[in-house]
Amino acid sequence: MDGGINNPGVVAFIDALLDGRLRLGQTVKQDELCELLEMSLSPLRESLTLLEAEGLIQVRKRMGVAIFYPDVRFVGSTFQFREFLEAEGLRRFVPRVTDEWVQSTAEAHLEIIEYVRQVNDQRIFAKPVKALEQAFHGAFIGAFDNEQITANYQRLMQKMYLLRLINLDAVNAVNTIQSMREHLQVLDALKERNVDGAVDALQRHVRGVLHRTLTR
Amino acid sequence: MDGGINNPGVVAFIDALLDGRLRLGQTVKQDELCELLEMSLSPLRESLTLLEAEGLIQVRKRMGVAIFYPDVRFVGSTFQFREFLEAEGLRRFVPRVTDEWVQSTAEAHLEIIEYVRQVNDQRIFAKPVKALEQAFHGAFIGAFDNEQITANYQRLMQKMYLLRLINLDAVNAVNTIQSMREHLQVLDALKERNVDGAVDALQRHVRGVLHRTLTR
């Protein structure tokens, strides 16, 4: 079960948004989407139901496909849900975390901070940073050992990456390094098996991401 | 945003399962599903992607549509997720609950217990019981005031009703009355604004439902 996250049409749609071929808030005809995503109408429409269920589009008779534009409520509920899932996942992760994991994850963070500082180009550091973020946050969610929670979380994170489109300026080296430093604070508390401290640090991090997402 | 819960094809599919026209674990051809659900192939396939994303079916080349049969892991993860969401919703609900709500909800429970005892026929009491359950549990989830959590919860509950199909004998008057009594214990704690007591009672209830779902 992948929660529909790997549906080819959904992936193509998200990619088109991320690389600017589609814009948040835009309305496009189904025919235009077919061309843009290089797929035929039938498989496209099968994906549109998924995107609509996720709240990412609305299919409107005669009007076409209206791509969502995240309002304050949407951003808020996405972050609230994320914080809630990760915080509880983290609580469950603490008793099973190993010193080795904390150690190697912390080292990976120190290395990537240096890497981001040096290349200083979002197009280059984006990919390794994303991989590290997924390993970091994914570890907490994995502690639920619950495929349905994992599927929901992956859909949430897909939305999180779309929310960055609101304010692309914020996706820069300074903010990325700040994020990695916040991760390190979680790791510091994890090293001591300090549950409440780790959860506090995680909440500060998620709220930091929210703030940086919305602040110009 | 309704999370795809109201998609006509999805509704028709769930209804077909609930009234026995389809069975858990069965594999059916898409053509057969078209006939059974009285819809054409195109809209059916648009719904199949939703059902597959929910883990309720697998569409297999050449084989047809394989309807899931809930294994222990699936049941466990569904109940775990539900308990987790409701417990946290309940915590947030306590500070805003009114005496009037507790009072009227408790009365509704006492009335329905008497009603179930008298009619003693699942086909008759199922509907009002379901409405009361939704009002009761929905109040907790509503306390999040988060449309994405609400959408996820509704999908979870849709699955919960399907899980009853594993053991239809368990859907009887005795078990229903037991469920309503467990609700009343939550309400007792709520009346005192006893957060931990209410959460404990809710967890006992969810675990009771799980036990009754699996026990013959």
Place this chain on the structure above:
DNA sequence: GCGGCGCAATAAATATATTTAATGCGCCTA
């Protein structure tokens, strides 16, 4: 001149036809 009704245009929704792919059976060969 203003208001309403109807028609035409457009695009979504659905039904159908075609293509693709997978499986199993049978035949041929070693």
Place this chain on the structure above:
DNA sequence: TAGGCGCATTAAATATATTTATTGCGCCGC
């Protein structure tokens, strides 16, 4: 007789054609 290759069958996947529905514009009537 056994093993493998190929063809035929079946059903999913996709592409296309048709139908339905909505919107806007224009014409007619009041």
